[in-house]
Amino acid sequence: MDPWRIYVYNEGLSRFAVEAYDDTNNRNAHLTNFSLNKKNEKFINNVNAEIDDMGHKWSIHGLNKHLEVMGIDMNLMWSRIYDVIIKSILCVDGHIQNGIKKLQHKNSCFEVLGFDVLMDSDLRPWLMEVNLSPSLATESPLDLKIKSGLFVDMMNLMCLRKFDRRKENLNKMKIRVKNAMRARSYQSR
Numbered sequence: 001m002d003p004w005r006i007y008v009y010n011e012g013l014s015r016f017a018v019e020a021y022d023d024t025n026n027r028n029a030h031l032t033n034f035s036l037n038k039k040n041e042k043f044i045n046n047v048n049a050e051i052d053d054m055g056h057k058w059s060i061h062g063l064n065k066h067l068e069v070m071g072i073d074m075n076l077m078w079s080r081i082y083d084v085i086i087k088s089i090l091c092v093d094g095h096i097q098n099g100i101k102k103l104q105h106k107n108s109c110f111e112v113l114g115f116d117v118l119m120d121s122d123l124r125p126w127l128m129e130v131n132l133s134p135s136l137a138t139e140s141p142l143d144l145k146i147k148s149g150l151f152v153d154m155m156n157l158m159c160l161r162k163f164d165r166r167k168e169n170l171n172k173m174k175i176r177v178k179n180a181m182r183a184r185s186y187q188s189r
Contacts, residue, residue: 009150014063016056018042049141059146077123084125085115
């Protein structure tokens with residue numbers, strides 16, 4: 001984290017309100033509150049991860065495809081989103097760096113952040129909130145597909161590999177044999 005290395009997972013979830021926004025206290029017209037919208041009788045759940053652009057929760061990939069068909073400049077949109085992410089992290093840089101100074105193992109730090117971004121009609125991103133350690137719970141096949149991919153990428157970035165007990169035991173035996181051979185060679189001198 002010193003210097004910062006920021007990895008953006010280019011997949012995620014796009015959520016849509018069940019009801020159009022208005023100035024009333026309609027609880028189902030709030031884009032970011034999926035837990036409310038999913039209880040609405042008009043809510044359409046995506047039950048097929050391969051169809052990622054239907055219902056009230058899409059994948060980012062599905063949204064990108066839809067916006068490209070509409071003629072939206074995806075490079076411009078994503079560069080603006082990346083700017084919001086970078087600027088948000090820079091806002092907390094001093095606080096994070098002060099916290100890191102207290103750590104003994106500075107190279108083993110990471111955090112997964114969830115950025116909730118609202119796009120307006122002019123493709124301006126508005127940061128709604130940043131979730132520290134966002135939920136990896138899966139309520140649908142689309143959630144499972146996206147969040148499991150994120151989890152695998154996160155483990156790969158941390159260089160975690162599947163533990164192979166047989167291979168580990170074989171390596172230990174090889175080291176013991178090698179050490180025993182060295183000891184015999186040393187004793188025979």
